[in-house]
Structure formats: C-alpha cells, structure tokens
Amino acid sequence: MSGQSLTVSNLSAGYARGEVLKSLSLPPCLSGTVTAIIGPNAAGKTTLLRAIAGLLPARGEARLGERNLVGLRPADLAGVVTYMPQALPHGVALTAIEAVVTALRVVPSERGLRACLKMRQGEAKTVISRTGAQRTFRFVSTGSAEIAVCSPPSRIYKQALSEAEIEAKAAAALDRLDVGHLALRQLDELSGGQRQLVSLAQAIVRRPAILLLDEPTSALDPRHQIDVMSAIHEIAAEDGMIVLVVLHDLNLALRWAASVALLVDGGILAAGAPQQAITPQTLERAYRIRARVEPCSQGRLQVIYDGKAG
C-alpha cells in the first residue's frame, strides 16, 4: 500500500447554491491510521469526503504523496480512493456477494452464486445448472457455514485477479464483517444495518490507498459498531491504508481514531489527537452543548453529555 500521507490544504468545494468547504486544511492523515471527521449536521463532512473522492468539483489540494488528487476524474481515482456513501441505493437486484464482487469491477454472470449450498469447509459439490453446464461449488469462507462459490464461473471478466481470487476476496470481506451468512441474500431484503455492513464490505474489498467512509456505523447496534470500528482499525494498520471516517458518535472517535478533525460551517474548528480535538470547550463551540470528557473506569476517555449550552 501507499505508505504515504494524505494532505488536504486550502480545499474548497460546494454545490450550485454555494460553497460549503471554505479553504479547508487538515493535518496530514497518515497511512495505517484512522482519522475521524466529526461535526454538527450540515457542517460539510460528506462534502469533504466527496470532494476528495472526485465526486464534486473542488479547488485546492488533496495530496497523496506528490500527486494532487483534486481535479482528477472519479475513473482516474478508482484505484486510489474508495468512497462509501451513507446508504446503499435501493432497488439494486444483486445479492450481497454479487455486490461485493461488482465492487471489484467484475461482472458475475453465474447464477449459481445464488444457490445456497451448505457445506463444510474444504468440501466441494458439483451441480448441473439450468443451462446444463456443470459447475463445481466449494466452500471458501472460514467464518461462515453458508458461503459457497462457484468455480469456474463461465463469463466473469478477468482482471488482475483470477475468478477464484475475486470470489475468495469477496467472501472474505463479508466474513470479516460477520455477514458471510448473508452472501446469497438480495440486498433489498436486508435490514438497514445488514446493508450497511455489506456496503462496508464493498469498500474494504478494494483495499484502496484512501478509504473514505461516511457514517459506517449509523445503523448498527453497539456490538456491530465495535466490530466495524475494530475491523476498520485493523485493516488500516495491516494494509497501510489512509482511512477517513465520518462519525457522529464521539466515543467511537475517541476510542478508535488516531486523529480527529472537527468541522464547523465548512471549516476546521479543531484537529489533532482525539483528546485535543474533543474537549468540553470545542464541543460547546461546535455543538452548543455542555459536555465532559473524562476517563472511564478502564481509563478510556469518554464524552458525557450534560445538556445544551446556555
């Protein structure tokens, strides 16, 4: 992975009705770490991620090493930046594993992926499809009892990876987030939290240099919030990825982020180590609340909300 940092400086971006980000600069976001982007509603957090992802016209710099990403088309950024939006679109007729495979930019044509074959790891089963073609399914996942993938699918467009590698990566991404058992379910049949986890699997499977996650925990229960933040933290460290994650839960930011940027009205109010950016003073200025930031019984800093500021 890159081993570089992302440096955002003097970044301006917005919409036809006006500029949202106003010459915003961030401390360098280091490879292998998670940077939390926090701030009140409408502060410009999504706009910041979309500007870095090349999804909005922008001015200024978002520099990965020597290369300024601003002005590049999304297609040019595809191998570098992955952006996970707040919600997966509805009405997409794909299973979860098809969605993740699609994120690797291949076209799965093998309907057999829909077949739910229950096998123990290492077993393989040969079936005859409706077209009469013979397919061998095998179990590739370590964490799920229900993932079976087809080998060899007939018309998957090969890229750098073999068919088997693509399928194994997609299955592993779902398993990593504990949703391997949903591999063969239609996206439209999933709950909001399940869809969010599949969407995150789509994002992490590409292993980009820069991963931009927009509120990846907003629909998740506490257990899954911990799972997801822990997975993001580990993946960033293992792959040397630069991860920017928009969060409203300040305790998740305190626990998992190496650095925090607090946005207000399109600019940075505070940025740096979590304990420097999240303080009673910055929270009062940003959110107009009274809050304490205190160590819990295990020594971790936590935000305690006392009420609205006068």
Ligand SMILES: Nc1ncnc2c1ncn2[C@@H]1O[C@H](COP(=O)(O)OP(=O)(O)OP(=O)(O)O)[C@@H](O)[C@H]1O
């Ligand atoms: N597509 C759009 N067209 C016009 N204005 C937009 C568009 N998307 C967002 N905005 C405006 O840009 C501003 C910043 O929005 P943005 O979505 O970046 O905020 P945010 O910090 O992510 O908010 P939230 O926490 O509510 O998701 C808001 O005033 C919003 O109304």
